Amino acid sequence: MSDENANAMEAYRYEDGSISYPGHPLGPDGSEPVETIDLSEYTATVVTWTTSTATPPGVRAPNHLAIVEFDVDGEPVRAIGQLTTDEVESGDEVRPVYVEELRDPEAGIKEPASQDWDGYRFEPV
Amino acid sequence: MERVAIIGASMTQFGQREEWIRELLAEAGIACLEDAGVDPATVEHLYVSNMASGEFEGQGGIMNALAHDLGALPAYTERIDQTSSSGGAGIYAAWRSIASGASDMTLLVGGEKMTHPSTAETTDIIASITHPCEYKHGLTLPSFAGMTARHYLERFDAPRESLGKVAVKNHKNGVDNPHAQFQKEVDLETVLESPIVADPLRLYDFCPITDGSAALMLCPESVAKEYTDDYVVIAGVAGATDTHVVHERPDPTIMGGVVESGQQAYEMSGYGPEDIDVAELHDMFTILEFLQMEGLDFAEQGEAWKHVEEGRTERDADRPINTSGGLKSKGHPLGASGVAQGVEIYEQLVGEAGPRQVDADVGLCCNVGGFGNCVITTIMEAAA
Numbered sequence: 001m002s003d004e005n006a007n008a009m010e011a012y013r014y015e016d017g018s019i020s021y022p023g024h025p026l027g028p029d030g031s032e033p034v035e036t037i038d039l040s041e042y043t044a045t046v047v048t049w050t051t052s053t054a055t056p057p058g059v060r061a062p063n064h065l066a067i068v069e070f071d072v073d074g075e076p077v078r079a080i081g082q083l084t085t086d087e088v089e090s091g092d093e094v095r096p097v098y099v100e101e102l103r104d105p106e107a108g109i110k111e112p113a114s115q116d117w118d119g120y121r122f123e124p125v
Numbered sequence: 126m127e128r129v130a131i132i133g134a135s136m137t138q139f140g141q142r143e144e145w146i147r148e149l150l151a152e153a154g155i156a157c158l159e160d161a162g163v164d165p166a167t168v169e170h171l172y173v174s175n176m177a178s179g180e181f182e183g184q185g186g187i188m189n190a191l192a193h194d195l196g197a198l199p200a201y202t203e204r205i206d207q208t209s210s211s212g213g214a215g216i217y218a219a220w221r222s223i224a225s226g227a228s229d230m231t232l233l234v235g236g237e238k239m240t241h242p243s244t245a246e247t248t249d250i251i252a253s254i255t256h257p258c259e260y261k262h263g264l265t266l267p268s269f270a271g272m273t274a275r276h277y278l279e280r281f282d283a284p285r286e287s288l289g290k291v292a293v294k295n296h297k298n299g300v301d302n303p304h305a306q307f308q309k310e311v312d313l314e315t316v317l318e319s320p321i322v323a324d325p326l327r328l329y330d331f332c333p334i335t336d337g338s339a340a341l342m343l344c345p346e347s348v349a350k351e352y353t354d355d356y357v358v359i360a361g362v363a364g365a366t367d368t369h370v371v372h373e374r375p376d377p378t379i380m381g382g383v384v385e386s387g388q389q390a391y392e393m394s395g396y397g398p399e400d401i402d403v404a405e406l407h408d409m410f411t412i413l414e415f416l417q418m419e420g421l422d423f424a425e426q427g428e429a430w431k432h433v434e435e436g437r438t439e440r441d442a443d444r445p446i447n448t449s450g451g452l453k454s455k456g457h458p459l460g461a462s463g464v465a466q467g468v469e470i471y472e473q474l475v476g477e478a479g480p481r482q483v484d485a486d487v488g489l490c491c492n493v494g495g496f497g498n499c500v501i502t503t504i505m506e507a508a509a
Contacts, residue, residue: 022258022370047377048377050268050326051321052268053322053323054245054322055263056246056252057245057246063268067377078373079372080262082262102261109250110253114257115260116257116261118261
């Protein structure tokens with residue numbers, strides 16, 4: 001797997017044509033990944049959303065969150081992430097906006113080096 | 126294969142407790158030994174259901190500690206961690222130990238001590254089960270519930286009040302459970318006006334943070350008859366797993382682990398949803414009661430809310446759900462909850478549920494880990 005965009009929102013396409021975000025070493029029924037797709041180049045539709053007021057250490061409060069669905073050449077793929085605003089409705093179109101640090105890596109229970117902390121918020125188009 | 130019986134049950138007071146995990150487990154374990162009339166030296170396998178004693182209080186090796194504290198040496202011990210479904214997974218493990226012939230007397234104790242950190246810290250420990258792509262966005266279990274509830278209400282045109290009525294019902298049931306964290310009724314207005322936690326869900330849509338422990342004693346049916354005439358048989362038990370990443374599920378309102386474990390448990394037991402007289406469902410959030418009712422075929426997809434509106438899940442109705450008060454009112458000490466579900470169904474089937482007693486010969490427990498990530502469904506029947 002290689003990618004030209006260092007900050008890509010990387011999804012995997014598998015042998016069976018399905019796409020997942022995040023990618024997995026093996027896809028549905030053990031299907032091998034065959035390519036990566038940068039979802040940050042696409043827009044998505046809000047499936048559902050919430051505003052969380054009881055947030056863990058190092059997380060903004062309130063925290064607006066959504067499940068969104070991308071359409072990659074007719075193949076649906078969903079993602080989850082923070083919203084830039086709570087001025088949103090299910091069905092709205094959003095685009096990914098890069099953020100260097102989504103929560104404070106030092107504040108939570110997880111080992112900071114164990115994962116990435118940058119990513120994409122979704123902003124209404 | 127010989128049938129597996131449950132001959133004793135216990136649970137501690139649920140709520141905010143001063144005792145630490147070792148003490149809570151011992152309290153339920155001793156009470157269960159006494160309830161079953163079993164000598165500790167008779168116990169051959171000892172399972173402890175617990176999600177996070179290391180994270181919560183820095184205590185490891187709790188299964189070994191419990192065996193020693195109960196005088197149950199040299200029983201084989203094992204700690205079962207399957208997040209919130211650790212208790213159900215413990216029932217499954219204990220059932221396997223008897224059904225396989227590896228043990229003739231298995232004690233299962235589930236417990237969690239989790240009220241001492243701040244709510245934010247406890248929320249973070251629980252949220253650590255999420256995928257890194259979820260965790261970095263600050264996803265919590267309540268926030269998954271909020272998104273799922275919004276989708277359910279919008280898609281099935283269900284009234285917000287129907288979720289509130291789940292909380293009202295379960296609190297009402299909890300009044301008659303002396304071990305419940307909240308033995309207090311709440312009215313619908315209080316639920317609907319409580320502070321927002323994960324929009325559209327509010328404080329009273331969520332279970333509390335709880336300390337507590339619960340236990341069951343299992344043995345072959347032939348051995349059970351040596352102890353008592355009033356026992357329960359595990360007619361069916363199965364577990365299944367859904368996606369770790371919650372948004373990858375094709376339908377946010379279907380928990381695949383509930384559907385799959387339910388179908389397997391029905392098939393193994395020979396019972397169907399129409400045979401279930403009483404059920405304990407994992408109402409960590411009110412919306413989960415709807416999703417499990419539908420996943421277990423108690424209701425068609427998108428229709429569970431109508432059953433609640435019509436009062437069909439009340440204690441005096443045709444299929445009571447969460448007579449114990451559920452996680453909502455009884456409390457949710459993670460590793461204990463699945464075991465406590467089993468305690469309630471056991472007590473209902475042997476006629477020891479006191480003011481909560483309903484007319485039941487067959488009961489079901491559905492214990493959900495994560496946000497539907499791992500699920501155990503158990504079907505029990507009263508001894509013939």
